Amino acid sequence: MKLDTLGTLGLQFAILSLFAIGGAMAVVPEMHRQVVEVQHWMSDRQFADLFAIAQAAPGPNIIVVTLIGYQTAGIAGALTATAAMCAPSCVFTYFVSRAFDRFREARWRIVVQAGLVPVSVGLFAAGTFIVARAADRTLVAVCVTLVTAAVAYFTRFNPLWLFAAAGVLGYFGVV
Amino acid sequence: MTSLPADSTPVPHPSLSELFRAFFSMALHGFGGVLPWARRAIVEEKRWMTAQEFNEAFAVAQFLPGANVVNLAVVFGGRLHGAAGAAVALAGLLLPPMAIVLVLGALYGRFGDLEALQRVLGGVAAAAAGLVGAMVIKMGQPLLREGAPALIVAALAFVAIGVMRYPLPYVLLVLAPISIGLAAWVRR
Numbered sequence: 001m002k003l004d005t006l007g008t009l010g011l012q013f014a015i016l017s018l019f020a021i022g023g024a025m026a027v028v029p030e031m032h033r034q035v036v037e038v039q040h041w042m043s044d045r046q047f048a049d050l051f052a053i054a055q056a057a058p059g060p061n062i063i064v065v066t067l068i069g070y071q072t073a074g075i076a077g078a079l080t081a082t083a084a085m086c087a088p089s090c091v092f093t094y095f096v097s098r099a100f101d102r103f104r105e106a107r108w109r110i111v112v113q114a115g116l117v118p119v120s121v122g123l124f125a126a127g128t129f130i131v132a133r134a135a136d137r138t139l140v141a142v143c144v145t146l147v148t149a150a151v152a153y154f155t156r157f158n159p160l161w162l163f164a165a166a167g168v169l170g171y172f173g174v175v
Numbered sequence: 176m177t178s179l180p181a182d183s184t185p186v187p188h189p190s191l192s193e194l195f196r197a198f199f200s201m202a203l204h205g206f207g208g209v210l211p212w213a214r215r216a217i218v219e220e221k222r223w224m225t226a227q228e229f230n231e232a233f234a235v236a237q238f239l240p241g242a243n244v245v246n247l248a249v250v251f252g253g254r255l256h257g258a259a260g261a262a263v264a265l266a267g268l269l270l271p272p273m274a275i276v277l278v279l280g281a282l283y284g285r286f287g288d289l290e291a292l293q294r295v296l297g298g299v300a301a302a303a304a305g306l307v308g309a310m311v312i313k314m315g316q317p318l319l320r321e322g323a324p325a326l327i328v329a330a331l332a333f334v335a336i337g338v339m340r341y342p343l344p345y346v347l348l349v350l351a352p353i354s355i356g357l358a359a360w361v362r363r
Contacts, residue, residue, distance in 0.1 A: 015344065016343065017240065017241060018240050019240060019343050019344050019347050020240045020241050020242065021240055021347060021351070022237065022243075023237070023241075023242050023243045024242045024243075025307060025310075026343075027343065029336045029337055029340070029343070030336070030342065030343035033340055033342070037340070046287075048300040048304075049283065049287065049296045049300060050280075050283070051300065051303055051304075052296055052299040052300035052302075052303040053276065053279050053280070053283060053296075053299075054276060055207065055299075055303040055306060055307075056206075056299060056303070057206075057272060057275050057276050057279060058202060058203050058204065058205050058206050058271070058272055058275065059202045059203075059205055059209065059268075059269070059271065059272025059273075059275070059276075060202070060205065060209050060242050060243075060244045060245055060268065060269075060272065061208070061242065062241075062242035062245060063269070063272045063273065063276055066272075066273050066276050066277065066280070067276050067279075067280045067283075070276075070277060070280040070281075070284075071280065071283075071284070075277070078273070078277055078280070082269070082273060085242075086241070086242070086245055086265070086269070089239070089240045089241025089242075089245070089246065090241060090245065090246070090249045090261070090265060092239065092240060092241070093235075093236070093239045093240075093241055093246045093249045093250065094249050094250075094253050094258065094261050096239060097235045097236070097239065097246075097249070097250045097253070098253070100235050100239075101235070104231065107362075110362075111355060111358050111359045111362060112238075112355050112358075113234070113238050114321075114358040114362070115351070115354040115355030115356070115357065115358035115359070116238060116351060116354065116355070117317075117318070117321075117325070118318055118321065118324075118325040118326070118328040118329040118332070118354055119328060119329070119332050119347070119350055119351055119354050120314075121311070121314050121315050121318055121329045121332075122328065122329035122330065122331065122332025122333040122336070123332050123333075123336055123343075124307075124310065124311050124314055125311045125315070125329070125332075125333045125337065126332065126333045126335075126336035126337030126338075127307070127337075128304065128307045128308050128310075128311050129333070129337040129338075130337060131300075131303065131304045131307065132301075132304035132305075132308065134300070135297070135300035135301045135303065135304045136301055136304065137297075141297065141298075141300075141301040142301075144298060144301035144302055144305065145301045145302070145304045145305040145308060146305065146308075147305065148301070148302040148304075148305025148306055148308075148309075149305040149306070149308035149309045149312070150305075150309075151305075152207075152305065152306050152308075152309035152310075153309040153312055153313065158206065158207075159206060159207035159302075159306050160206050160207070162302050162305070162306065163299050163302050163303070165302075166298035166299050166301055166302035167295040167296075167298045167299045167302075168295075168298070169298045170294045170295045170296065170297045170298025170299065170301075171291060171294050171295045171298070172294075173294055174298075175294070175297050175298040175301060
């Protein structure tokens with residue numbers, strides 16, 4: 001049963017690794033679909049919590065897969081999920097980036113690159129929507145999300161302060 | 176590789192252990208995104224790359240599948256020391272945050288059901304969604320100049336994945352070729 005879970009987790013994330021166009025947020029909706037809706041490994045609320053913890057911790061955003069793996073199957077799950085999410089894309093990048101340097105000015109590369117940008121923006125927006133939908137269960141929570149977005153957009157405030165403020169609001173039962 | 180601008184001094188070639196330490200430190204500084212720290216360390220502090228070289232390496236890292244900063248570590252480490260360099264940069268970037276989130280994950284597993292912690296996390300989760308929301312706006316702005324086809328593709332990707340919840344591989348296999356075709360047509 002445990003091995004089964006690890007196998008499914010590893011296989012699903014390894015496939016996703018190669019479809020992460022534009023970065024970690026692109027695969028958040030599909031990770032959510034797999035672990036919450038298809039496999040029922042965690043609740044919507046837990047997914048939002050893990051995403052928040054990963055955001056509040058230092059390091060690349062993709063580190064949320066470590067937490068998802070841990071929540072699903074402990075340390076083995078964390079290592080499996082992280083390796084599966086990183087290894088395929090890293091090997092691909094290692095070999096293809098070298099070849100790509102030669103085509104820096106090539107028309108096809110410029111076109112492919114330009115064509116993938118709108119897709120990655122749409123995926124990033126979808127990832128944000130999934131996370132916001134899971135996190136924003138009250139009107140005040142929606143306001144916290146909007147205010148945080150505005151502050152992060154217009155200022156260079158360290159996001160940790162925003163998280164701390166939102167956590168304090170949460171603690172006092174405002175959110 | 177492009178030549179260095181006249182005002183920059185020649186840079187010593189970083190060793191594997193320097194590479195590891197540099198990415199280790201970037202990972203630990205990177206709250207809410209490692210990229211600004213990567214740029215600061217690689218371009219401004221260590222001068223291992225010019226700004227132009229960094230931008231080109233990042234463009235490749237962003238465009239290929241995978242997390243952007245993870246790919247950047249692979250591209251940068253790989254250029255300096257081949258596969259060993261890529262592996263070392265990657266280890267420096269991923270190991271410290273993995274250790275930290277594992278501790279946090281264990282605490283969450285132990286105390287996650289506590290009322291007070293649930294309330295705090297509820298607030299933080301709402302803020303975390305807002306932080307990525309700000310990034311969406313920043314990413315989306317250049318699209319406005321691209322015109323209708325790009326905006327339609329972005330909207331389709333959003334609806335297919337975020338609202339309809341179709342599986343990502345299928346959506347990409349359909350949408351990516353269409354979008355690339357449109358980009359070629361716009362630039363014909």
